[in-house]
Amino acid sequence: MSEAPQTSPTRVDEDELELARRLFDAARHGQTGLLGTFLRRGVSPDLQNTGGDTFLTLAAYHRRxxxxxxxxxxxxxxxxANDRGQLPLVCAVFKQDAQSARLLLAAGADPDAGTPTARETAQMTGSAELLALLDGAAGEPR
Structure with missing residues (x-):
């Protein structure tokens, strides 16, 4: 049995780190145009920060x-999911953002995935609107 080749971690310079910080901030603040410009130039839409949050997680959490x-x-x-097992749909539900929740459900987000799940989060927050939305999504084919 041969050993896997050893690779060194990819290091990024300070300019790249600053750009990444700016892009995560753009997701938080709803700077859709700025973020879209960099996605069109090849930045991954699934880039994760040190906590595992993606742009989508941050945008959902900040009601964007x-x-x-x-x-x-x-x-x-x-x-x-981020490092805590939280998914974008859970973030949208926690923040009572039905519009983002609808978009995420339409994109295939599972209301029963994550820790906690979006359904558990809606029950915890007592949102009848979001519970109905999640219940409706459970019966729709994906």
Whole structure:
């Protein structure tokens, strides 16, 4: 049995780190145009920060449905969890953002995935609107 070749971790310089910080901030603040410019230039829509948050997770958590929609158009994966097991749909539900939740469900987000799940989060927050939305999604084919 041969050993796998050893590779060294990829190091990024300070300019690249600063750009990444700016892009994650753009997702948080709903700077959809700025983020879209870099996605068109090849930045991955599924880039994760040191906590595992993707642009989609941050946009959903900060109630930025326009940014959520754009990221989904670029192929962002709604099933990527952060280091705490939280998914973008859970973030949208926690923040009572039905518009982002609808977009994520339409993109295939599972209301029963994650820790906690979006359904558990809706029950915890007592949102009848979001519970109904999640219940409706469970019966729709994906």
């Amino acid at each position: 449905p326009e940014t959520v929609a754009m990221l989904l158009e670029f192929g962002a994966d709604p099933a990527l």
